[in-house]
Amino acid sequence: xxxxxxxxxxxxxxxxxxxxxxxxxxxxxxxxxxxxxxxxxxxxxxxxxxxxxxxxxxxxxxxxxxxxxxxxxxxxxxxxxxxxxxxxxx
Numbered sequence: 001x002x003x004x005x006x007x008x009x010x011x012x013x014x015x016x017x018x019x020x021x022x023x024x025x026x027x028x029x030x031x032x033x034x035x036x037x038x039x040x041x042x043x044x045x046x047x048x049x050x051x052x053x054x055x056x057x058x059x060x061x062x063x064x065x066x067x068x069x070x071x072x073x074x075x076x077x078x079x080x081x082x083x084x085x086x087x088x089x090x
Contacts, residue, residue, distance in 0.1 A: 005031040007066070012040065012059035014050055014070065014081075021049035024081065027059065029068075036068060036085035042075065050075060057085060 012024040027040035038057055049055070055070045069086035 003033060007031075009059045009061070009066070012057060012066075014042075014055055014073075015058055016049060016052055016055050019049065021046050021052070021055055022075075022081070024059075029066075029085065036087070038068075038070075038081065038083040038085055040081045042079040042081055045075065045079060047075065057083065 007029045009027050012027045013020055014022040014024065022042045022045040024040045025043050027038060030037045050073060055073070057068045057070055059066045067089040071084045071086050073081065073083040075081050
């Protein structure tokens, strides 16, 4: 079992169902003992949709997609995104 883990990618998206709430540039997910934390910058964002319940983070990987539910999210005026993620979907 990992005590910490870091995963990086070139692009990602915040979605509600099949609707895009934000397109994301390079991102980093850090896993600690208690939480998964996403840090990235939005390249396009719908500030209303990113505040809605049921939002998820998806990003391509070599075998399909990473897919995490978003528990909490903050977006600053410059588009910097910090989110606490739930356990990844399998």
